[in-house]
Amino acid sequence: MRLPCSSDPICSTSSWRTCWLPSRSRGAGMPEPKRLRVLQIAHDHRGPFVHVCAEYVKACEGHDVTTVYLAGDADDPARETTGGDVRFLGFEPGDLRGIKWALLAKVRQLFREAHYDIVIAHRYKSIYVAGVMSAFYPVPCVIGVLHEHGVLSRPTRSLFFSFWRPGLHAVAVSDSVARSAAADCAALADGRLSTLYHCIEPAQSDTWHSREEARQALGIDGSRFVLGSVGRLVSKKRYDLLIGALTRLGDAELVLVGDGRERARLEALVGKLGLSQQVRFVGHMSNASRYLRAFDAFVMTSGAEEAFGIVLLEAMLAGVPIVCSDAPGPAEALGDAGLQFRDGDEASLAERVAEMISASPSTRAGYVKAGRERVLGRFSPGRFRDAFWSMPPVRALQNG
Structure with missing residues (x-):
């Protein structure tokens, strides 16, 4: 799992190295950490994504996590595997192409229900939705998880990260995806890109x-x-x-x-x-x-x-x-x-x-x-959890 180091920009392709951050234990007399509200948005629960979402739910154990699957009907095995509070919006995959006001309206209801401290969005459609919502409902930490190479190769997507939602922090599932994202979106060079490998229990x-x-x-x-x-x-x-x-x-x-x-x-x-x-x-x-x-x-x-x-x-x-x-x-x-x-x-x-x-x-x-x-x-869950909570925007939220 690769995290940005203060001594060199994580997205500099000419200066690319890995920083391993140890987990921190709470010392005697220190206050209990704040219980955070976390919203996770995924395109659907097909293929590996139900297990990917479960990784983040387990990493956020001790906090209140809601996972929303935009496409697909309610599915009990997916609900059980994911863990925590799971919602199914029930859209057809084809319904998510382009700007969909019905989708934004449904997600808006979630943001009206609660103030979220962290929003984690998987794949670009979910990232887009989370970014739009965060413009109207401020969220201290918005994370967009990039699961493929070339996700930001379209100019409109790169601009979304660069200018429209400059507070988004990108997380790549491998260093090769991180390099691809960095090449397509120079704005991520300013400490806004981390690599977080998948894990397995x-x-x-x-x-x-x-x-x-x-x-x-x-x-x-x-x-x-x-x-x-x-x-x-x-x-x-x-x-x-x-x-x-x-x-x-x-x-x-x-x-x-x-x-x-x-x-x-x-x-x-x-x-x-x-x-x-x-x-x-x-x-x-x-x-x-x-x-x-x-x-x-x-x-x-x-x-x-x-x-x-x-x-x-x-x-x-x-x-x-x-x-x-x-x-x-x-x-x-x-x-x-x-x-x-x-x-x-x-x-x-x-x-x-x-x-x-x-x-x-x-x-x-x-x-x-x-x-x-x-x-x-x-690739252990413990390594994943430590790396997640050590990412700059998440660490800043805890310290703040």
Whole structure:
């Protein structure tokens, strides 16, 4: 987790370094910290966002947190996973494009209900809504979380941060996203940009299936080496690269967990390459992390479009060795706890996967050990919480 240092601007691409800030314990005789009101706004609760919102709710434990999902119907599992007070506004995703007065009116009711000390907004639409509301209902600390590269590449978005809402503090989910934001919006160089990596709760893996249970659930049998990947079947995940690499890997089996608009094209590619007996599409599965231990190795082929890769943290926690691209986002997540191939290079991918397949059990166990140590040391909820409360606008609010 990367935080701005007083000695150098966090957004200076020529002077980019990480500052680790320790947590502070309350000394004897010090007053109890103020109980704050926190509002969290997210576009929807699909994909990883319910877990992302839960990260912030847990980091704000001891304070009053309300999470609002702009799109999507009320969902009890999402409510339970998120924690705290959860509201569902029920808009359709398409209804959120452009300036929507009905959306602003609904969110306005939330700001009229209470005075919020901190507003956390995920993705640009939520950031825009939070920024507009903060112009009419003053909020001491407004944080916009950037989950993708190029979020501020549109001039209107950069201007929104630069001139219209200059008090917004941007939080990037990886250093590569931070560099992208800094390049697109020079105004963030003035101490207004931090990197806050995602985290994962180690105890959740206690509920995941064992290798045998997961294999039975996915219908995996036989003695072939099983490669697995979990994610939406969309172009940026580059599953075509993985399927192509499989033609160079002998009798290895590939299991893809997930669904999406690319499924038909990928299934056609599998048939064209004669891999129907080696590739299985199992479709969407809720809480897919429960099945990760079914795989002998986890492969993530996403490239430069991938901002981070929460699923890599899950695979490391599950104890599965990993092969991923050397694109900045995935590489930041994995580090040296696995093998990396050249982004977009099918031959390099096949070479690295073959290396993992032929590795000795002790070598693969070494990757597993390194992965677990990396998750526990770098991506723990405690590390996330300490970094959140050490960010300049949040720290200033506490000190004020």
